[in-house]
Amino acid sequence: MPTPMTACDPATPADVLWIIARDHPQLRRWLVANPKASAELLEYVAQAGGPGVREALLILLG
Template identity: 65%
Template sequence: MTAPPEPPIRLTSAVACSPDTDVAVLWHIAYHVPELRKWLVANPKADAPLLELVSQRGGPGVRQALEILFESMEA
């Protein structure tokens, strides 16, 4: 190894809603970080299966985030 490994990703709301975040990280958040699930709803890379998992697992603010998403789709 010629260089040290990169430090672990610090999971924040910015990471959860960034379109640059790897999909595997988004799934990790959906499974393991309930306080960041609402931010996944705002991520353009969040597909239907990921949003379904977020909906099923819930967490602080998830219902409200999904309601806003669905309302924006109706407009």
């Protein structure tokens, strides 16, 4: 089971980040904090939403 630490860890493989983005909406906000998250992944997260995603994106893009 993925954790917030898995979602924001730059060592987490991209395919795992995508699984988190698709299947674990409660962890999407943590993907925003991952420096290795691709633009495509962040776009998906922004469109899919989830708890805290908007706030995390505002901080990132602030």
